[in-house]
Amino acid sequence: MKVIIPTALRKHTDGQNHLSITATTVQDALEQVVTAHPQLRSSLFDDRNQLVSYVNVFVNDRNIRDLENEATPLRETDEILLVPAIAGG
Amino acid sequence: MSDQGMLAREETARYARHLTLPEVGTEGQVKLKSASVLVVGTGGLGSPVALYLAAAGVGRLGIIDFDRVEYSNLQRQIIHGSEDVGRPKVESAAESIGNVNPLIQIDRHDEAFTSANAMRIAADYDIVIDGTDNFATRYLVNDVCVLLGKPNCYGSIFRFEGQASVFGLPGGPCYRCLYPKPPDPGTIPNCAEGGVLGILPGIVGTLQATEAIKLILGIGESLSGRLLLLDALEMKFRELKVRRDPTCPLCGDAPTITAPIDYDQFCGTPKQDAAQSPWDIEPTELKRRLEAGQPLTILDVRKQHEYDICNLGGTLIPLDELPTRLDELDRTRPIVVHCKLGMRSAKAVQILRDAGFPDVSNLNGGIIRWSKQIDPTVETY
Numbered sequence: 001m002k003v004i005i006p007t008a009l010r011k012h013t014d015g016q017n018h019l020s021i022t023a024t025t026v027q028d029a030l031e032q033v034v035t036a037h038p039q040l041r042s043s044l045f046d047d048r049n050q051l052v053s054y055v056n057v058f059v060n061d062r063n064i065r066d067l068e069n070e071a072t073p074l075r076e077t078d079e080i081l082l083v084p085a086i087a088g089g
Numbered sequence: 090m091s092d093q094g095m096l097a098r099e100e101t102a103r104y105a106r107h108l109t110l111p112e113v114g115t116e117g118q119v120k121l122k123s124a125s126v127l128v129v130g131t132g133g134l135g136s137p138v139a140l141y142l143a144a145a146g147v148g149r150l151g152i153i154d155f156d157r158v159e160y161s162n163l164q165r166q167i168i169h170g171s172e173d174v175g176r177p178k179v180e181s182a183a184e185s186i187g188n189v190n191p192l193i194q195i196d197r198h199d200e201a202f203t204s205a206n207a208m209r210i211a212a213d214y215d216i217v218i219d220g221t222d223n224f225a226t227r228y229l230v231n232d233v234c235v236l237l238g239k240p241n242c243y244g245s246i247f248r249f250e251g252q253a254s255v256f257g258l259p260g261g262p263c264y265r266c267l268y269p270k271p272p273d274p275g276t277i278p279n280c281a282e283g284g285v286l287g288i289l290p291g292i293v294g295t296l297q298a299t300e301a302i303k304l305i306l307g308i309g310e311s312l313s314g315r316l317l318l319l320d321a322l323e324m325k326f327r328e329l330k331v332r333r334d335p336t337c338p339l340c341g342d343a344p345t346i347t348a349p350i351d352y353d354q355f356c357g358t359p360k361q362d363a364a365q366s367p368w369d370i371e372p373t374e375l376k377r378r379l380e381a382g383q384p385l386t387i388l389d390v391r392k393q394h395e396y397d398i399c400n401l402g403g404t405l406i407p408l409d410e411l412p413t414r415l416d417e418l419d420r421t422r423p424i425v426v427h428c429k430l431g432m433r434s435a436k437a438v439q440i441l442r443d444a445g446f447p448d449v450s451n452l453n454g455g456i457i458r459w460s461k462q463i464d465p466t467v468e469t470y
Contacts, residue, residue: 006250007247007248007249007250007320008247008248008250008277008278008283017322017323043276052272053268053269053270054268054270054271054272054276054277056267056268058329061327061328061329061330062329062330063329063330063331063332065334066330066332081318081327081329083252083316083318083329084272084277085224085268085271085272085277086245086246086247086250086252086277087221087222087223087224087227087245087247087277087279088133088222088245088246088247088279088283088285089130089132089133089134089135089219089220089221089222089244089245089246089290
């Protein structure tokens, strides 16, 4: 499955716009992503290892907050999007 | 017959293509004429929004901006021209809007949109467009719209990406439902630091204007409850569901925010002249040291293209290269670090101090404040 990396976070993934992983839950997926790219960790998790509230995680078109948060199960065809707040205008 | 109920001959000619559309027609055009929209910010997003809403015949447009036109705006802020550099943006924008459509009323608000004036200003309009460029004002626009019951046509941009939605409709989510808290300052770079494709606000702004016109006409499906994401490099639109959060402190079932708050505090925005680093020095102090001939190294941690616009003659080592280029700096000399506004240099000071450099200071407010307070011949951008 694909994890889509937004422009604002690509500096932590060597410019890659998506990562391909195999995971069973969102938590598993995010853990794999920050293990592969440790610099992403501080952009996604706070000091208490909670997801920061200014980055939304979507599975396909649904916010994991409206699903089962990090426990949301994943299928191979799912697309995971990291959507940080941006403010430019 | 009142102006509100009828269109004059010059209006029927001007809006002919609208009048031909069954979804608009004379009735719809009169709705547009009777409508009022507040465009907050006349920058990248506000430019196309204001021009298209004016062209479409929205009867009263409010524009609010405290800023003046700079050269670095012209790559995307198409409401302003080269001759407008240095003019108040509101003045320049009003002139462009008037050229596009002299039949509409333009309200100029040459001031910042703040917690003190936002409720009073926004109350006078049917719809608000969020064309701001910082988190503090975005939360302010959102909160004011929910508190006043006004739709907020939202758009924001960064590099090659854009977001658009409509917040604050009855039963729909607000910006806080999507992003309960702003990022810590410096976590997400702004367009001045990260850059933005000039045409991107053109795409996103026209989406916002489209949503405003649909709301006025009462046609189509609003973007409320949906967040549209644009990646211009892939040229891909994605649509995500956004639900109202019943626990939202603003629009939830038991709201705790009942009036605008202190958004600079909420977003952790550094106040002007406030400390950016424990080792700040004021521009006046740097000037004094230079005039006294004290030995020091000025280290500029901006990018090469920024250095080319203006510089203080310092050594250029961009912030992201600094950790690997420390040996290029003389540890025995005092170092004053600067960037554009003081945020990147504050990080650089910390890096140098952590690496054992004993005397490193941060030029508070960066080269922009230096230009304003010490040497106006230094170009700003």
